[in-house]
Amino acid sequence: MSVSFNKDVVKRLLAYTRPYRGYLIGAMACALISVILSLLVPVFVGWAVDCLLGPGQVDYAALVRIILYTGLAAAGSAVFQWLMAYCNNVITYRTVKDLRIQLFDKLSAVPLKYIDQKSHGDLISRVVNDIDQVSDGLLQGFTQLFTGVVTILGTLIFMLAVNVWVALLVVVLTPLSLFVASFIAKNSYKHFRGQTTIQGELSGLAEEMISNQKLVKSFRYEKRAEERFEEINQRLYTQGQKAQFFSSLSNPCTRFVNAVVYAAVGIAGAAFAINGRMTVGTISMFLSYANQYTKPFNEVTGIITQLQTAFASAQRVFAVLDEPSEIPDAPEALVKESCGGQVEMRDVSFSYDPERPLIENLNLTAMPGSRIAIVGPTGCGKTTLINLLMRFYDVKGGSIRMDGVDIREITRGSMRAQYGMVLQESWLFSGTVRENIAYAKPNATLEEVEAAAKAAHAHSFIKRLPDGYDTIIAEDGGNLSQGQKQLLCIARVMLAAPPMLILDEATSNIDTRTEILVQRAFQKMMEGRTSFVVAHRLSTIKESDVILVMDKGHIVEQGSHEALLQKGGFYARLYNSQFARPED
16 A cells, blocks of 8 residues: 555544644643753753863853753753644543544444444444554654654754754655655555454354344354354464564664764764864754754654554444445425325335346335235245334335325434334344433323333333343343343334334244234234234234235235234245244
8 A cells, every 4th residue: 555545534534633732732832842951951951061171161050051051942842842732632532532422323223234244343343443453543643743753853953053064964864764764654554454353253253143142142143153254364474474574674774864863963073073174062952952953753753563553443434434325305395293194105116136026016005004924935025024014124116105205205303203113133222221211201200101101011020130120131132031121122113103013023032922912912902003014823813904025026915914824825824833833
């Protein structure tokens, strides 16, 4: 990777510091004052050396004044250096905070397709680890930028003012440091970029193994998981070793260049002193300046590991930020405050992969208050149909209308607010039971929450929890059973009481007795509400007004339970297969 790309990344990162340009100006001013004061110290030291003319020839009065000036200059330099570091910290951490917020907001704005296709562990790594690497790189970069540039320019000016020829000798040797820094940067960047990519891959694997540990153990996948981990970890080790090798060259190489410059200044200064054109104090001054002049080059290459890691991490962050966002709502989009409950699909076509059509020319009309059941074999398009109704994905052809209006002409937020959704995969967050139930209605009273829990037949088990409705639920409901988690999700929808319902295997994790009770609660809640029910257990949808039978993305049959059984077609075979004896 070329150095020019590094500059592009840095330029983009610096664009995020614009709101804090006041601190930027303050940091530059403090850096300037701090460096000037630190450059005065060698001058005072040189004068002090020249005050020591020999035995019995010491100008004590002048020496005391010089020592006082030196102490004041050193103290002032330290104070302004602290102020500069404070300004740099404010710039860095506020900039990184803005970047992290923007990245998190971007993940909320990208199409669901992007989230589905990416490793969740890798995305988490970008939000947490990569942003931290950018933070470290920015902090080091700002510090070196301010102090380094001012130190180099200030040192050159002071040296040129004292002796032009020795100063030019230092300038001539400067390209050695630049060459070393450039060589290391070019060879280490690609390895650090590969390192961050593999780190994301490793985070993805770790997230998968930890979140699905029960499956890992039940299928005896531990050994294969260890082998996968070791393979990725070995690649990370190899890539990291190469990156560290090149970055480890920086310190010894630059120190060698510094020694060459220091020796050259010492020899040249001695030659001028022999000819009477330079005092011993001036030589001391030049040697100090030689160290100060080469120090910024040494520091820049010394932190090259951190900088290159930050560049590679920034690229991964910007890769997410550059993803196209979900198509925004049209400016004239309708904000739907209420819903009559009519849903119509006209010639709907959709596919996740253009080469593999899934739903083609699907037509459906759900009248207000009707109960629509969707059944069919795995992979027939039932969940895809739900994704289209909720506009998690947009149709490729045709249209979906709500109360006669194309849902693409309605704001997503107001359109989705008309649905209550219970999925087969229950989701809870780390918080109290009450907060989880009130997720869609944060201002709900405890009485309303309890009423919803009772309707979902969750109240009894909640009261048995250590703190009842104030019990803290572990992340993703880890301290509850699958059935209990699903009952809380059902209570959440019952509290929201939306105009329409989507139930995707909503009772799949509940015992039979509780399922009967919950089904009764659903029957009551669905009264007057348009409801879409996805079910594999066909016995749970007998009371539906219309049953849609899907196969390979098409509605092959539709009608009531009795009519479809009498027809003796695809639905009848599906239904009878669930009650057939094994010998049949």
